[in-house]
Amino acid sequence: MAKTIICRCEDVSLEDLIEGFRAGFHDLESLKRYTGFSTGFCQGKSCTAHAARFLSALRGGDDVVADPPRTRPLLHPTSAASFAGQITPGSDRKPT
Amino acid sequence: MKDRADLVIIGGGVIGLSLAYHLAKMGFSDIVILEQGYLCFGASGRNGGGVRQQWSTEDHIELSRQSVAMFRNLSRETGYNIWFRQGGYLFLARNAEMAAQLEQNVKLQNRVGIPTRLLSPAEAQGLVPGLNTQGVEVCSYNGSDGVLFPWPAVWGMAEMAKQLGVEINTFTRVTDIDIKGRTIAKVLTDRGAVATQRVVNAAGGWSWQIARMAGCELPNKPYRHEILVSEPLRPFLHPMVSDLSDGTYFSQTMRGEICGGISDPEEGSSMSTSSSFRFLNRMCQSMIHLLPTLAGVKILRQWAGYYDVTPDGNPILGKVNEVDGFIQLNGFGGHGFMLAPIVGKLAAEWVLRKSEHPIFSKYNLNRFKSGEVKKESLVIG
The missing domain is CATH 3.30.9.10 (D-Amino Acid Oxidase, subunit A, domain 2)
Known part of the structure; x- marks a missing residue:
């Protein structure tokens, strides 16, 4: 059966969202915590909008979920050493 | 939302939920919980999950010893794996x-x-x-000692409380507490009022604000x-x-x-x-x-989250002088989560007058007038 992936970092599927919704998690913050979407490497950059869209549909469609979870540092996963003043900025970056 | 309840708990964090769960288990479930955000919105959802028994006062050591035993059973009890x-x-x-x-x-x-x-x-x-x-x-x-994942612990207690008849209202902000003389009349929220004579202030970092609504000053x-x-x-x-x-x-x-x-x-x-x-x-x-x-x-x-800090590093528990039926369960200063299971249980027994555990007089707000409590020195973070 085809599977719709919402969050690629934490492998959260649409089925997981639906299960979370049925378990009573009806707001984006709670659904995030229950399913784990947005808690991985990209911290929600690629999944939050999808999750919000599907949550709106689950809530009946006319109720648009517009409040994303609070954006927090870091913008990008970065080594502890770079914040400890132990290496110069940029030197821990690898070519992608 | 119910417009009347035997007991209103302000704060849907782990302390309030633990109290509600234990009260409901003892057969007292006409309880309304008022939570301003989602479950896990406050410090109960923002902490590192540490659970330790290494403290500098005998009370903290003994309470946390009993809490650890209860945490060991919580996953089985609630069906939520708290890891x-x-x-x-x-x-x-x-x-x-x-x-x-x-x-x-x-x-x-x-x-x-x-x-x-x-x-x-x-x-x-x-x-x-x-x-x-x-x-x-x-x-x-x-x-x-150990670590757990706070979120499922919160959800598990909430789910059990709900199944036993407790009403949990999330996204419901308390705006005022209506007092007549020395008695509580009702709790006002942005979603309507709840008539009650007993209110528990389990609002963590917001406890000082809630207390003020009842005309009571906390040092937190x-x-x-x-x-x-x-x-x-x-x-x-x-x-x-x-x-x-x-x-x-x-x-x-x-x-x-x-x-x-x-x-x-x-x-x-x-x-x-x-x-x-x-x-x-x-x-x-x-x-x-x-x-x-x-x-x-x-x-x-x-x-980030809040530590609800008292002058002596100990919580504020029990009654206040100014208002009848206004119960404090706050001021846990960064270690409320780890004490929540046992504090909720003891508070439930105390509310139902099944037992009078000494912590409710010893850690009463009045201690700051008499100055009798040993300071907890092992507060981290």
């Missing part, structure tokens, strides 16, 4: 004064039945390979406490490591992340949960100093 892992807590002392304090604490903990031991720096390295023990005089370690002050989490790593770190010299603590969660924070003597009381670069810098320096292998670990996120 409680008892990998121990390792405290590091760097000077003679701290070493003496640890020695004294260990004696006290042993008397209460907690098997804490003093370890030499070399023994500590056996527990945490790669630990930098330069300048460390002595460590204390108790293997039955909210302090921002910041915390961070790394990418997940293969399990390698057994105990929570905590350095008493700067209040650094970190542990490895069951998801593999390193999660921890640090005290900041310059942090003043505020109602802010913003994130600072200062924290990131200090925390990364300290954790790399303690465990140099963490230098290359990538940090994913930092966030």
Whole structure:
């Protein structure tokens, strides 16, 4: 059966969202915590909008979920050493 | 939302939920919980999940001993896996004064039945390979301390309370408490009023505001406490490591992340949960100093919550002089989560007058007038 992936970092599927919704998690913050979407490497950059869209549909469609979870540092996963003043900025970056 | 209840609990955090759950189990379930956000919105959803029994006062040691026993059963009881892992807590002392304090604490903990031991720096390295023990005089370690995942613990208690008849209202902000003479008439919210004569103030960092609505002043002050989490790593770190010299603590969660924070003597009381670069810098320096292998670990996120801090580091429990039926369960100063199971149970027995545990008089608000309580000195972060 085809599977719709919402969050690629934490492998959260649409089925997981639906299960979370049925378990009573009806707001984006709670659904995030229950399913784990947005808690991985990209911290929600690629999944939050999808999750919000599907949550709106689950809530009946006319109720648009517009409040994303609070954006927090870091913008990008970065080594502890770079914040400890132990290496110069940029030197821990690898070519992608 | 119900417009009338025997008991209203303000704050859907772990303290209020634990109280509601235990009351409902005892057959008292006409309870309305009012939570301003979602479940886990406050400190109950923002903490590092540490659960320890190493304290400097006998009361804290005994309460946390009973809480650990209850946490061990909570997953089975609620059906929510709280990922409680008892990998121990390792405290590091760097000077003679701290070493003496640890020695004294260990004696006290042993008397209460907690098997804490003093370890030499070399023994500590056996527990945490790669630990930098330069300048460390002595460590204390108790293997039955541990870490858990706070969110499912909150949901599990909420679910059980709901099944037993408790009404939990999320996204419901308390705006005022209506008092007639010395008696509570109703609690007003942005979604309507609830008539009641008994109100529990379990609002954590917001407790001082709630108390004011009832015409009562608490000495509690909210302090921002910041915390961070790394990418997940293969399990390698057994105990929570905590350095008493700067209040650094970190542990490895069951998801593999390193999660921890640090005290900041310059942090003043505020109602802010913003994130600072200062924290990131200090925390990364300290954790790399303690465990140099963490230098290359990538940090994913930092966030913040409130410590609800009282002048003596102990909670405020029980009645107040000004208003009848206004019950305090707050001021836990960063360790409310770990005490929640037993405090909720004892408070339930106390509310139903099944027993009169001494903590409800000893840690009453009145103590700040008489000044009789021993300060808890082992508050971290």
